[in-house]
Amino acid sequence: MPLNAVPQAAKERAGNLAERIYLQLKDDIFEFRLLPGDRFSEGEIAERMAVSRTPVRQALYRLQREGYLQVYFRSGWQVKPFDFEHFAELYEVRIVLELEAVRRLCARTQDEHPAALEQLKRTWLVQPEQRLQDGREVSQLDERSHCLLVEATGNREMARLHAEVSEKIRIIRRLDFTQSPRVAATYAEHGKIIEAILARRSEEAQLLLKTHIEVSKAQVHTITLHMLHNARQRSMPTPAVKP
Template identity: 75%
Template sequence: MQLLRSDSRTKERPENLAERIYGQLKDDIFEFRLLPGDRFSEGEIAARMDVSRTPVRQALYRLEREGYLEVYFRSGWQVRPFDFQYFEELYELRIVLEIEAVKRLCERPADQPAPLLDELKVIWCVAAGEYLSDGREVSQLDERFHCQLVEAAGNREMARIHADVSEKIRIIRRLDFTKVPRVELTYQEHARILGAILSRRYEEAQLLLRAHIEISKAEVRKITLHMLHLARERATPEKGDSHVS
C-alpha cells in the first residue's frame, strides 16, 4: 500500500500531533491509499510518520470509534471492510430524519424567519455560471446543506444524530462529486428542494428529497466499487508486502 509520508521531526504539541496523524490516516482511507481489509501495526505507522506510538494510538482509537478501523489485540489494526448493507441502513436513517425535518419546516408559519434556509438559498439558488467546480468543496457544501435542513427544523437531538450519520457515510458520499454532471445536478436538485420547502409544498419537497438521496446513494455505490477495483489493481504488484510503506 502506498501511503503519504510525514515528517514530524519538528517539535509539536502532543494533541496537535495526534490530530495531524488522525487527519493523515483518515485521508489515506478516503483516498483508498489504505484499502478496506488492509492490516498494519502501530509501530509501522509510527515509523512512517517519525513519531512515538502514543499519538499514533490516540489517532487510531479515534478512527476506530468513528467506524473506519477495527482493532485486533494480537494482530494489530485493520481498515474496516466495506459493508454496503451498513451504508444502506445509514442512508435509510438519513432519509427518515431529513423527511421529518422537511415536514416540520413546511408546517411552520410562512412569516416565521428561517435564517438557515436563507443561507442555503444564497449558496444553491444561483445561475449555472456561478456553480463551483471543485468537487471536494461542493461535497462539503452538500453535506452542510442536508445537515442545515435538519438543524433548521429545531430539534437538536435530531440534528446531532443526523450529523453523526453524515460523518459515517462521508467516506463514500463525497465520491458523488468526482463527476461534473453530478455537481451540476446537485445544484439544480437542491434549488428545487428549497423552493418546495419555502413554498410549503411538503409532498413535493419529500419526493424531491428522497429521489435526490436515492440517486446519490446509487451513484456512490457504483463509483466506490469502481474505485476499489482500480485501487486493488494498483496494489496487486505489492501483494505479499504486508508493511506500510
C-alpha cells in the same frame, strides 16, 4: 510553578497530537488515500508522521471505536472493509431525519423561516457560471447543506444524530462526486428542493429530497475495488501507507 504543571502540559500536548493523528487518518480514509482493506502497522503511521507510537495508538483505537478500523493483534490494523448493508441502513436513517426536517420547516409560517434557508438559497440558487466545479468542494458543500437543513429545525439531538450519520457515509458521497455529472445535477436538485420548501409545498419537497438522496444511496451498490483505486489516483498522489 505547581508540581503537576509539567506533567499536565505534557498530557495536553499528547492529547493534541493524538487528535491531529486521528483527524489526519480519518481524512486519509475519506479522501481514498487509505482504502477499505488496506493494512498497516502502528510503526508505519508513527514513522510517516514522525511521532511516537503512543499518540498513534490512541488515535487508532478511537477510529476503531467509531467503526473505521479493525485491529488484528498479530498483524496490525486494517481499514474496515465496506459493509454495504450497514451503509444502506445509515441512508435509511438519514432519509427519515431529513424528511422530518423538511416537514417541520414547511409547517412554519413565513416569519418563522430560519436564516439557514436563505443561506441555502444563496448557495444553490445561483447562475451556472457561479457554481463550483470541483467535485470535492461540492461534496463538502452538499454534506454541510443537508446538515444545515436539519439544524434549522432547532432540534439539537436530530442534528447531532444526522451529523454522525453524514460522517459515516461521507466516503460514499465522495465517490459519487468523482463523477462530474453529479455536480450539475446536485445544483439543480438542491435548487428545486429549496424552492419547494420556501413555497411550503411539503409533499413535493419531501419527494424531491428523497429522490435526491436515493441517487447517492444507489451508489453503494455500484462500488467496486477498481472504482476505489481510481478515486485514490485522482486524490493525493502519495498514498498514506502501503496497501
